[in-house]
Amino acid sequence: MNKCKRTVSWIIMMGLLMTVLLPVTPVYAFSISDLLGQTTGSADSGGATSMSTGNGLMNTLLGLLLGSFLGNISGSPSSGTDKGSSDNSGLNPSAKELVGFYAEWWGEDTSSYNSMIKNADTIKTIAPFWATMQADGTVTDRGGSDHAKVVNAAHQQNMTVLLLVNNAKVENGVTPVHTVLANPALRTKAIDSFEAYIKKYNLDGVNVDFEMVPAEDRDNLTAFMRELYARLKPQGYTVSIDIFPKQNENSDVAAAYDYAGLAQYADKIMIMTYDNHGTWSGPGPIADIRWVENSLKYALDFIPKNKLYLGLAAYGYDWSANGTQSLEYKQIMELAQRYGQSVEWDDASQSPYFSYTTAEGIAHTVWFENSESLKHKLTLMAKYDIAGAAMWKLGEEDPASWPVFRDKFGK
Structure with missing residues (x-):
């Protein structure tokens, strides 16, 4: 006892x-x-x-x-704070991902490939622009360099490779993307085509880049992404989509993108926050920082921040009475040097620009993106703690952008 x-x-x-x-x-x-x-x-x-x-x-x-x-x-901290919590005070920001859009404009165009290899320590995903969806639901190959070589090189550098598929443009009054999206059988055929292409080249998923989709196809586009996601996601593939920016639901050019609906059926959503001015407008910033931020804030009302990627431009436009021309950074700097023009800075839009006049008396205005303007865009990525950024396109960028990118995205 x-x-x-x-x-x-x-x-x-x-x-x-x-x-x-x-x-x-x-x-x-x-x-x-x-x-x-x-x-x-x-x-x-x-x-x-x-x-x-x-x-x-x-x-x-x-x-x-x-x-x-x-x-x-x-291994949890004694505070009990969940690493995934929205309260990030006192914690390092979540890792961000840089997606590089990849394109080859002619057979020997290696600019995207060279940029990918040179900056493999920073790029986590590439989206090669290799395929176009036709009105009959088939996918045509756009050509370019040896696809297998690109995929193998990317995989060796631990990059994810997503097939970028765009939609064929309107021809003879036929809108191919409407034809496919409005027909359930053709949607299935298109998804079959996507899946076959991905498996043929050992890709990691798809990036749907359907542009100028008619507003009437809003529900059809969401249905297509739902069906695509149901097919590919269970197999372990990544499903992503590019969306037009908007700040309300009355914008016809972006009405087809049901942000909330699409967010249910995509792992990554790239908001194309560029071309604020372009071939359809007068001269102006490629991506006015105010317009970019307002578009981002609107998107975050519907899309989870861990799925949203900020679109970055690597190029510029040259406006004149002869039309508007898209130029990569290297060409823009050559123009400024040839005509003895210093690059100016617009504080309001946080964008670079300059003007020049040719020997024929034609006045030109050039707006573009450089390392400084991109740095300001990336502050928005950090401010709103979104998943990352996606740049169009690799090989067109200001080389001085890469130290900036490495600071934000380095693996």
Whole structure:
């Protein structure tokens, strides 16, 4: 009997000592009573519950021991803050991803490939522009360099490769993307074509780049992405889509993109926050920072931030009475040098530009993106803590952008 009393006393003393010495344990998604198969706390608490005082000293001791043990094996900080929580105070920002759009404009165009290889320490995903969806649901190859070579080189550098598929343009009054999206059988055929192409070249998924989609196909586009996602996602493929920016639902050019609906059926959503001015407009910023931020804020009302990627331009436009021409950064700098023009900076839009006049007396205005303007765009990525950025396209960019990118995206 005395031995029993001594044992009980020893247990009580140890319990009190452990209660004093053990650190406060983090709160987990499950409670100790869940592990023990017991019911504790009130049924209507709606979350973490306190342990019932009627469960006895042994449950308290066991709870403390289990809590301490689980805290140690989980590696969780003593604050109990979930790494994925929206509260990022005191934590490093989540890793960001740089997606590089990849295109070859002629057979020997290696600019995207060279940029990919040179900056493999920073690029996490490429989206090669290799395929176009036709009105009959088939996919035609756009040609370019050896696809297998590009895919193998990217995979060797631990990059993900997503097939970029665009839609054939309107011809003779026929809108191919409408023809496919409005017909369930053709949607299935197109998805078959996507899947076959991805498997043929050992790709990691798809990037749907359907542009100028008629507003009437809003629900059809969402249905297509739902069906595509149901086909590819269970096989482990990544499904992504490019969307036009907008700041309300009245914009005809972007009305077909149901942000909330598409977000359910895409792993990555690239918002094309460029071409604020272009071939259809007068001279102006390629991506006015105010327009970019407003478009981003609107998208975040419907799209989870961990799926959203900010579109970056690597190019510029040259406007004149002779028309508008798209130029890569290298060509733009050659123009400025040839005509002895210094690059100016527009504070309001945070964009570079300059003007020049040819020997024939034709006035030109050039707006473009460079490392400085891209740096400002990336502050928005950090400010709104979105998944990353996607640049159109590799090989056209200001070389000075890469130190900026490495600071934000380096692997």
